[in-house]
Amino acid sequence: MAVHLSARVRTLIGLLMVALIATACGSAGSEPATTEDGKTVLRFLTTPAQVQFPELAADLGYFQKVAVESVGDSTSGPQSIQAVATGETEFGSAFNGAIVKLAAGGSKITSVVDSYGADAETFNGFYVLDGGPIRGARDLIGKKVGVNTLGAHSEFVIREWLAREGLSESEIASVQLVVVPPLNTEQALRQGQIDAGNFSGVFRDRALERGGIRVLFTDKIFGDFSYGTYVVRDDFKEQNAEAVKDFVQGTARAIRWTQVTPREQVVERFKKIIAGRGKGEDPAIAEYWKSSSIPTAGGVIAGKEIQLWIDWLVRNGELKEGQFTASDLYTNDDNPYANGTYPPESGPDGEPVKAADAP
Numbered sequence: 001m002a003v004h005l006s007a008r009v010r011t012l013i014g015l016l017m018v019a020l021i022a023t024a025c026g027s028a029g030s031e032p033a034t035t036e037d038g039k040t041v042l043r044f045l046t047t048p049a050q051v052q053f054p055e056l057a058a059d060l061g062y063f064q065k066v067a068v069e070s071v072g073d074s075t076s077g078p079q080s081i082q083a084v085a086t087g088e089t090e091f092g093s094a095f096n097g098a099i100v101k102l103a104a105g106g107s108k109i110t111s112v113v114d115s116y117g118a119d120a121e122t123f124n125g126f127y128v129l130d131g132g133p134i135r136g137a138r139d140l141i142g143k144k145v146g147v148n149t150l151g152a153h154s155e156f157v158i159r160e161w162l163a164r165e166g167l168s169e170s171e172i173a174s175v176q177l178v179v180v181p182p183l184n185t186e187q188a189l190r191q192g193q194i195d196a197g198n199f200s201g202v203f204r205d206r207a208l209e210r211g212g213i214r215v216l217f218t219d220k221i222f223g224d225f226s227y228g229t230y231v232v233r234d235d236f237k238e239q240n241a242e243a244v245k246d247f248v249q250g251t252a253r254a255i256r257w258t259q260v261t262p263r264e265q266v267v268e269r270f271k272k273i274i275a276g277r278g279k280g281e282d283p284a285i286a287e288y289w290k291s292s293s294i295p296t297a298g299g300v301i302a303g304k305e306i307q308l309w310i311d312w313l314v315r316n317g318e319l320k321e322g323q324f325t326a327s328d329l330y331t332n333d334d335n336p337y338a339n340g341t342y343p344p345e346s347g348p349d350g351e352p353v354k355a356a357d358a359p
Contacts, residue, residue, distance in 0.1 A: 032236070040066045041066070043068075056270075071088070081102055085233065092230070093231070101151065104318070109232065110231060111229035112231065113248050117227050117293045119224045119293050121293070125217070126199075126215070128213065128214060129190070130211070136216075142174050144196075146194040147178070156309065158175070190213075245334040249336050255292055257348040260348070263289070268286075270283075299337075300335050303327060306326040
């Protein structure tokens with residue numbers, strides 16, 4: 001697992017962290033807005049064509065003290081949590097490795113509930129042309145791999161896989177990661193602009209339907225695993241403890257709802273939410289939803305899923321030994337499936353459930 005991010009990426013991330021800290025000093029800590037009925041407004045960035053769990057929680061009526069408000073769209077996890085760090089939003093979601101990096105840069109943020117993971121139904125895969133020459137890890141040496149952003153999930157996972165496949169640090173460094181928007185990845189792969197591409201969700205399913213591509217590997221290298229979490233700023237959490245508690249309980253219950261509710265009902269609910277945004281998005285995209293992807297009931301965070309990336313970054317010289325432990329960066333205190341409010345095997349209202357596949 002001892003692999004290195006490129007010097008260029010490390011430099012860019014470092015500069016970004018400096019800029020974020022400077023911006024955060026002037027914007028974080030202001031009083032949040034409230035609704036007419038006294039609810040605390042939590043701003044966030046919408047994920048185009050997808051429904052986030054807090055949006056679902058609001059639609060299901062699981063919040064009592066908060067309301068969520070989209071203030072724009074996000075194209076990546078790092079962008080989502082950077083907005084939290086700078087005070088532009090109150091919550092955001094990203095890959096846990098990116099969250100560790102942001103915290104290492106001085107941003108005071110805490111993970112409070114899982115946001116996404118990988119399971120048998122929902123995962124990120126790296127795909128190549130079916131008749132092409134890429135058959136294994138060594139075939140990627142000197143080749144181009146399309147990812148949606150640098151310094152996040154895809155980069156960490158592919159470098160981890162290459163290391164497990166026995167490539168040296170210099171060989172791994174020769175694999176060129178090229179930023180390609182998910183919407184354009186299939187075209188870039190088919191036209192030979194990249195040699196492999198990262199696909200997930202609707203983009204993967206549509207590409208597979210058209211044929212001519214095959215999977216090289218997926219992010220299920222750790223099995224069923226949570227890769228990302230929702231974060232809030234520490235100062236906001238301290239000053240608005242009840243609001244954050246309500247946010248976490250509602251989001252956790254929404255996650256649980258998707259884990260124990262028939263898929264058809266989840267899809268119909270997502271269609272309704274997407275149509276209600278009024279952004280011209282096609283609600284039919286929700287048909288590609290398969291599972292929550294989160295391995296634990298209600299998104300209870302497992303420390304090992306954060307510690308893994310802390311250790312990874314320490315080995316690569318990105319963090320100092322002992323700078324962080326996972327417990328410094330997350331809490332399950334407000335999650336009803338961790339704090340004793342609901343049994344882990346119960347449903348979104350604490351009721352018994354019979355779903356055989358429910359975590």
